[in-house]
Amino acid sequence: MNHHPTVQPSTDRAIAQSHFRTLRLGTPFQPRIDALALKNDWYNWAGYRAPHSLWDEELEYFSIRSQAALFDISPMTKYRIEGPDAEAYLDRVTLRDVTRLKPGRVHYTAWCDDEGFVLDDGTLFRLSPTRFRLCSQERHLPWLLDSAFRFEVSVEEETEAVAGLALQGPTSFAILRDAGFVGVERLKVFDLAEFAHDGATLTISRTGFTGDLGYELFVPAGKALSLWDRLMAAGELRGIRAIGYTALNRARLEAGLIVANADFTTAVHAVRANRLRMPDEIGLGLMVDPEKGHFNGRRAILEARASKKLRHVLVGLEIEGNIPAEHAIVYYRKSQEVGLVSSAMWSPMAKRNIAIASLQRPYGDTIVDDLWVEIYAMRELQYQKLMKRAKVVPRPFIKLDRRTANPPADF
Amino acid sequence: MTSSEANWDAIVIGGGHNGLVAAATLAKSGRKVLLLEAGNEVGGAARTEEFAPGFRVSAVAHLLNHLHPDVVKTLELERHGLKVERGDFVPSVALSKDGPLVLHGAYGEVLTGASPSEQSAWKELRAQLLRYAGVLKPFLVRRPPDLAGMSLAEMTGLGRTALALKKLGKEDMRDFLRVLLINVYDLLDEQLSDDRLKGLLAFDATLGSHLGPRSPSSLLGLYYRLAGEIGGLAGAQILPKGGMGAVVAAIRSAAEKAGVSIRKASPVAKVIVEKGRAVGVVTQGGETLRAKSVVSAINPATTILDLVGPREVDTGFVRKVRNIRMKGDAAKLHLALDQPPQFTGVDAAGHKGRLVIAPSPDHVERAFNPSKYGEFSPEPVMEITLPSLTDPMLAPSGACVLSAVVQYAPYALRQGWSAGKPQFLNAIMAQLETYAPGIGATVGHAELLTPADIEARYRMPGGHWHHGELQADQMLMSRPVSGWSGYDTPLEGLFLAGAGSHPGGGVSGAPGLNAARRVIAMRA
Numbered sequence: 001m002n003h004h005p006t007v008q009p010s011t012d013r014a015i016a017q018s019h020f021r022t023l024r025l026g027t028p029f030q031p032r033i034d035a036l037a038l039k040n041d042w043y044n045w046a047g048y049r050a051p052h053s054l055w056d057e058e059l060e061y062f063s064i065r066s067q068a069a070l071f072d073i074s075p076m077t078k079y080r081i082e083g084p085d086a087e088a089y090l091d092r093v094t095l096r097d098v099t100r101l102k103p104g105r106v107h108y109t110a111w112c113d114d115e116g117f118v119l120d121d122g123t124l125f126r127l128s129p130t131r132f133r134l135c136s137q138e139r140h141l142p143w144l145l146d147s148a149f150r151f152e153v154s155v156e157e158e159t160e161a162v163a164g165l166a167l168q169g170p171t172s173f174a175i176l177r178d179a180g181f182v183g184v185e186r187l188k189v190f191d192l193a194e195f196a197h198d199g200a201t202l203t204i205s206r207t208g209f210t211g212d213l214g215y216e217l218f219v220p221a222g223k224a225l226s227l228w229d230r231l232m233a234a235g236e237l238r239g240i241r242a243i244g245y246t247a248l249n250r251a252r253l254e255a256g257l258i259v260a261n262a263d264f265t266t267a268v269h270a271v272r273a274n275r276l277r278m279p280d281e282i283g284l285g286l287m288v289d290p291e292k293g294h295f296n297g298r299r300a301i302l303e304a305r306a307s308k309k310l311r312h313v314l315v316g317l318e319i320e321g322n323i324p325a326e327h328a329i330v331y332y333r334k335s336q337e338v339g340l341v342s343s344a345m346w347s348p349m350a351k352r353n354i355a356i357a358s359l360q361r362p363y364g365d366t367i368v369d370d371l372w373v374e375i376y377a378m379r380e381l382q383y384q385k386l387m388k389r390a391k392v393v394p395r396p397f398i399k400l401d402r403r404t405a406n407p408p409a410d411f
Numbered sequence: 412m413t414s415s416e417a418n419w420d421a422i423v424i425g426g427g428h429n430g431l432v433a434a435a436t437l438a439k440s441g442r443k444v445l446l447l448e449a450g451n452e453v454g455g456a457a458r459t460e461e462f463a464p465g466f467r468v469s470a471v472a473h474l475l476n477h478l479h480p481d482v483v484k485t486l487e488l489e490r491h492g493l494k495v496e497r498g499d500f501v502p503s504v505a506l507s508k509d510g511p512l513v514l515h516g517a518y519g520e521v522l523t524g525a526s527p528s529e530q531s532a533w534k535e536l537r538a539q540l541l542r543y544a545g546v547l548k549p550f551l552v553r554r555p556p557d558l559a560g561m562s563l564a565e566m567t568g569l570g571r572t573a574l575a576l577k578k579l580g581k582e583d584m585r586d587f588l589r590v591l592l593i594n595v596y597d598l599l600d601e602q603l604s605d606d607r608l609k610g611l612l613a614f615d616a617t618l619g620s621h622l623g624p625r626s627p628s629s630l631l632g633l634y635y636r637l638a639g640e641i642g643g644l645a646g647a648q649i650l651p652k653g654g655m656g657a658v659v660a661a662i663r664s665a666a667e668k669a670g671v672s673i674r675k676a677s678p679v680a681k682v683i684v685e686k687g688r689a690v691g692v693v694t695q696g697g698e699t700l701r702a703k704s705v706v707s708a709i710n711p712a713t714t715i716l717d718l719v720g721p722r723e724v725d726t727g728f729v730r731k732v733r734n735i736r737m738k739g740d741a742a743k744l745h746l747a748l749d750q751p752p753q754f755t756g757v758d759a760a761g762h763k764g765r766l767v768i769a770p771s772p773d774h775v776e777r778a779f780n781p782s783k784y785g786e787f788s789p790e791p792v793m794e795i796t797l798p799s800l801t802d803p804m805l806a807p808s809g810a811c812v813l814s815a816v817v818q819y820a821p822y823a824l825r826q827g828w829s830a831g832k833p834q835f836l837n838a839i840m841a842q843l844e845t846y847a848p849g850i851g852a853t854v855g856h857a858e859l860l861t862p863a864d865i866e867a868r869y870r871m872p873g874g875h876w877h878h879g880e881l882q883a884d885q886m887l888m889s890r891p892v893s894g895w896s897g898y899d900t901p902l903e904g905l906f907l908a909g910a911g912s913h914p915g916g917g918v919s920g921a922p923g924l925n926a927a928r929r930v931i932a933m934r935a
Contacts, residue, residue, distance in 0.1 A: 088722070093726070113726075113727055114727035149733065151722075296727075299687055
């Protein structure tokens with residue numbers, strides 16, 4: 001007989017080990033989102049319970065484009081990076097030149113391992129000369145801490161401590177103004193500023209993942225619900241709606257933005273060697289700044305460029321017809337397999353059938369003609385195989401003047 | 412003083428024996444070479460130094476058993492004063508309360524003091540060990556196999572090793588592979604029965620590493636030793652006349668003859684990096700010196716973390732370099748004795764040899780145990796030489812120098828070495844007294860160098876004479892770190908040439924020679 005001794009864990013220990021009792025965490029906004037989640041359609045975002053859709057995918061999407069959409073980005077991984085060497089540190093870790101990122105500005109960037117393979121992409125917020133926030137899809141604390149060796153900098157994960165909201169859409173500015181955030185009209189695209197909210201400091205940046213006029217708001221987790229309520233109240237007459245990821249995902253595809261582990265596999269996740277991607281292979285080559293100081297992956301990236309070892313290229317495709325080509329195989333001359341579509345949709349804004357695809361060079365790079373995608377459209381338990389012509393087109397697929405207009409328009 | 416011109420083809424950092432070998436080899440290839448030594452003398456841990464008035468001793472390394480024949484040949488060291496003759500080979504004496512056992516010639520060509528059956532068992536084991544070490548021997552003067560991009564020459568070289576392995580014959584090859592990563596304790600148990608002999612071999616296998624005889628892969632250390640040779644004989648050992656400094660003097664003379672400029676007392680503060688390329692150095696005196704390549708023959712971690720700085724290389728690389736294990740576990744004892752000691756039962760020839768206190772493998776293992784927990788061995792094991800018996804110039808007339816490598820002395824002693832050192836010295840002296848009664852009373856001066864002392868005095872981080880544990884995971888293509896084992900580094904124009912690189916430490920000159928050959932092959 002196997003006797004398991006009964007050991008009563010201490011209370012502290014029981015609390016520390018309670019993680020398995022809630023397999024999907026709630027975000028600081030969860031009470032409000034739960035109340036609106038008529039569909040109970042959840043997915044797992046970095047361990048959090050996040051909605052695919054709350055009540056209607058189509059209407060949620062159109063609230064981004066026609067009204068204002070409120071999307072909970074709290075599960076996004078957030079790091080607080082602070083210290084006299086913070087700028088030099090981030091310049092070494094990430095691809096873009098951080099010395100050119102002024103305080104009060106945000107830029108989109110990516111970072112690589114020694115082999116030049118992309119670990120993740122994300123946004124870097126410069127909150128002050130010596131304080132930054134790095135937001136990303138994946139978790140990177142060990143890498144960031146090891147990178148900090150001999151830099152006077154502290155790196156702290158603040159994913160749980162900081163709640164985040166994206167407020168996106170034409171009426172987003174008006175809502176923030178009406179909510180009383182004085183000065184928000186001065187924010188140009190990629191600007192950020194601090195505001196007072198409920199006795200705490202709120203950071204608002206004119207950024208987003210939709211290609212639309214929009215803002216992202218970061219607030220201490222304890223002030224999350226009061227912020228939600230403040231925005232909902234101010235936006236009531238301007239059509240503010242909470243949305244889920246499906247709607248956001250469409251907007252981001254129209255904006256031509258890529259998602260880690262959807263459009264490319266991050267280096268720590270890739271099990272198969274040929275899934276690793278250098279920045280040039282996922283359309284981020286322009287971020288690489290060989291003229292700045294040393295950064296992780298520099299040697300490998302420059303070597304791959306010099307020896308023409310870049311094997312893949314990420315492109316935007318416009319596909320004939322209106323059937324989304326999600327995960328379709330891309331062919332050259334209808335016969336030779338040259339790549340795969342990672343994201344695709346019929347774009348209501350562009351009125352085009354659009355996609356993002358990874359192709360094997362030279363296809364998509366120097367050879368862009370005679371490309372086809374094979375779409376398997378399931379029609380009543382039978383595939384209709386469609387061979388559709390695909391054209392390489394620039395991203396973004398849509399360009400909205402209101403995204404960058406100054407001052408932002410009052411819809 | 413600043414100059415943007417590359418005045419030198421190569422700057423070698425560090426005038427240890429590997430730095431000298433690298434500099435000399437590069438200069439012989441027609442390069443203009445500057446060698447910068449931090450100390451007032453070249454030679455690093457292979458110097459001969461005065462430790463008490465009139466008493467001189469080989470500083471850290473005291474026995475020559477490893478100097479690679481390619482180094483001797485390439486630098487024509489015999490023309491520069493290095494002489495090794497068969498008559499110089501010294502025996503190894505396994506001390507024991509049951510009377511000593513002696514390995515004569517090259518690592519026990521003849522064994523005395525043991526039973527006839529043990530003698531024949533030893534003959535067989537010795538032949539086997541040398542055969543197996545011989546398989547690994549070609550690796551010593553080659554870049555470790557680069558699994559990603561192997562050149563034809565490298566492939567051929569590896570092929571030759573495979574052939575050597577095959578030539579062993581089927582049974583031997585199987586056995587070679589079986590015991591490759593075995594612990595020395597179990598192997599000895601299989602083949603020998605005399606504890607004194609087993610103790611000696613267990614000691615030799617673990618000398619200079621943080622391993623006990625029962626630690627997995629501890630046999631590799633013995634292979635490393637036996638892959639070395641001196642005077643053309645594998646396993647042989649000599650006590651160089653004039654101490655190890657005389658060997659260094661020969662290498663230095665070869666370097667100077669080849670045109671190397673040597674600057675002493677010129678510690679390097681920084682390697683200058685421009686756009687991912689090492690282009691020179693700044694000395695601690697503030698002088699900027701530029702060169703086409705920089706060859707660092709000092710510790711790999713010091714080179715990368717302190718001279719280059721982690722900002723100029725990638726995080727993953729820094730991570731690997733920081734994880735190189737290099738906490739020394741051996742101390743060095745120097746005694747100035749009023750008169751030569753008398754080790755019980757040992758004859759005159761034995762006293763001129765290597766005297767080892769490691770009476771059994773269990774004794775070595777027990778000595779190792781406390782070091783795992785940051786404590787020194789209460790009954791340490793050691794390798795003793797009395798160099799002034801061979802070279803009277805090392806001590807005043809009638810007096811005697813004792814030089815011993817003593818284990819185990821963990822670098823990070825829990826109680827700290829300032830408190831621990833006198834206690835450890837007492838423990839060592841108690842052991843010596845057992846085997847050489849009366850020796851304590853003749854000690855005029857004692858100098859004990861703990862790993863912490865060795866670190867400070869010889870700029871060896873962790874006080875580790877291999878500049879990185881020499882264990883399976885830090886050997887060959889994983890030395891100094893995986894991915895960068897071929898003497899080059901992620902920085903173009905920067906090469907590593909010290910003991911921290913393949914094949915490892917000891918006075919072999921192999922890392923320095925291999926690195927120089929790599930620089931030459933790269934046309935850097």
